[in-house]
Amino acid sequence: MSVDAVTDDEVARLRRELERLRTENHRLSRLLDLRGQDTTPAPEQLAAIATPGPVTKASPVREKLAFYVNLFRGRRDAYAKRWENDRLGTAGWSPTVAGGWRKGMDRRTAAYLPLTPEVVAAHLVGDVFMGLYPLLTDNSCHFLAADFDGSTAMLDALAYCKAARATGVPAALEISQSGRGAHAWIFFTDPIPAATARSVGTVPVA
Numbered sequence: 001m002s003v004d005a006v007t008d009d010e011v012a013r014l015r016r017e018l019e020r021l022r023t024e025n026h027r028l029s030r031l032l033d034l035r036g037q038d039t040t041p042a043p044e045q046l047a048a049i050a051t052p053g054p055v056t057k058a059s060p061v062r063e064k065l066a067f068y069v070n071l072f073r074g075r076r077d078a079y080a081k082r083w084e085n086d087r088l089g090t091a092g093w094s095p096t097v098a099g100g101w102r103k104g105m106d107r108r109t110a111a112y113l114p115l116t117p118e119v120v121a122a123h124l125v126g127d128v129f130m131g132l133y134p135l136l137t138d139n140s141c142h143f144l145a146a147d148f149d150g151s152t153a154m155l156d157a158l159a160y161c162k163a164a165r166a167t168g169v170p171a172a173l174e175i176s177q178s179g180r181g182a183h184a185w186i187f188f189t190d191p192i193p194a195a196t197a198r199s200v201g202t203v204p205v206a
Helices: 008-031 061-071 117-124 153-166 194-205
Strands: 080-085 090-095 140-148 172-175 182-193
Touching (some): 140 194
Antiparallel strands (some): 080 090, 140 182, 172 182
16 A cells, blocks of 8 residues: 555554554553562451461361352352253353253242252362352342453453552452453452442452
8 A cells, every 4th residue: 555545544543553552552561560469468358358267278178168158158049050062062051950940941930959068069079060149139249250351361350459459458369260361359258238349349440
């Protein structure tokens, strides 16, 4: 393309793209300054963890299970299970009910299976893929998770955790199962209204 053939619209588009790249470069340069200490909870934040308290690799299985159940507290009267259809190449989640979930089933009369320690244990060893329902019947919750995807997922998640710590909110970072995304978890010592939890979760990105 000759110089004479470049239109004003094309020049404007290239300038916008240049500005976008400069902004992105500046953002990534700042994220590269992140250090481990920026995303590690402060001692006073760790001290706020509710009982039964931290466990170690040497802790008995029952203590590890109790700690997990205490941390990820959702509804106990129902849970979800992941399903896969190899023929169609699809996958998803559905409530776990007696006899299995079927298309067209009435949710109001379905016999939902409760979340038990045995189900949680099976999930942790990989026998089943279990999903929690964090939103309780009174519209409160014990935790929330921020989901990050895309090419800058890890950098964005690290920046989120850094901002959370700066505002006094401890956040735990986890790499997603695919390895291409990340989750930032925020746990509450007591259940709080879901609307409040959402507000707390968006403070680091405000």
